[in-house]
Amino acid sequence: MNAEDRILTVPNLLSFLRLLGVPVFLWLVLGPRADGWAIVLLMLAGFSDWLDGKLARAWNQTSRLGRLIDPLADRLYILATLAGLVLRDAIPWWLAAVVVLRDVSLLWVPPVLRRHGYGPALPVHFLGKAGTACLMYAFPLLFLASHQGWYAEMCGIFGWAFAIWGTGLYWWAGVLYVVQVRELTKG
Template identity: 35%
Template sequence: MTMTLPNILTIVRLVAAPMVAVMFLYFTRPYADWFALVLFVLAAVTDWFDGYLARAWKQETKLGTMLDPIADKAMVVIALMVIIGFSSWSPWLVLPATVILFREVFVSGLREFLGDTAGKLKVTKLAKWKTTFQMVAIAVLFSHGVFEHYLGMSAFGMDQDTVDAIFSGEMVDHHGLRWKHAAMEWAGALGLVLLWAAAGLTLITGLDYFMKALPFLKEDT
């Protein structure tokens, strides 16, 4: 195994994936949301850098080729698991997340079955866009959790009449409830739109991969 810088970045990303979930075991919210968001974004950035450096420095290795998709899938699967676990289990969130998780499991199983033949099925540009949409959507959804809990902290101790008066403009918003609520709503809506777009790309790329794999699945006659 060759431990190049691109490979080290990939390994760091692989290790960072479960740490996103660990943040919620050792920190309270919204600090856990912040740490998970920063960790996820930094790991996602390394996804671009390790591929770019490997190509630019001609350091593409078998280890990197094997670990890179595993790290991507681990990041997406674990992050979605955490987001759903701390959500209200809205079907608008669960359904696209289920599509994404199913596709990742299906394609991983297909790759394992194909063995060495799987290397002939190259990653398409659309598949890279799929990964980008997934990671951006997850980052935005993590930010939704941040705004949601800061809103709750700012409104702590206020009765409903006070909160309603602040939102209606009858009282001065000293604690920034209105902008935190708006940020929470926008982050939630944008995150869901991006997640549904990612789910659509996930279905398309999964079907494309399956169709390309069909010739290798035919029985010998």
């Protein structure tokens, strides 16, 4: 079996666990409103996102499946968190729309890449990772900012800073992906 075709790897297991955490996160936020546990789960998801990539490279366990489920888990956490934040009135709907619109605007990329003989996705760009990381920092802070307490104002300031910066980087990475696809498919 080709190393790229491996399924049972530690990084893939971490990504699968992250995927399983998405509905749990939504239930914590929208059901019992256990924000403390939801934030812990979100932080664990962010840490496991970093760790699975680190381990995949260090242990030579990168795989096609990993390149698909890792960004899928990221997108699902982003969508779930945006939904929770909007439904709890912690952020305005337009912020969620701007972030989601970036992913929707790139839905055409995988079919075009496949048609030209490339994998289903481009390698993740550093700016995309940085944008996702900023958003993953922003979300718990914005949850905390929606509470009453001495920390709420400071969390709001930093949460919005990370949200704005992360959204900008997220979109910038999207533009770079479009440029990459154009370069790969021209001719």
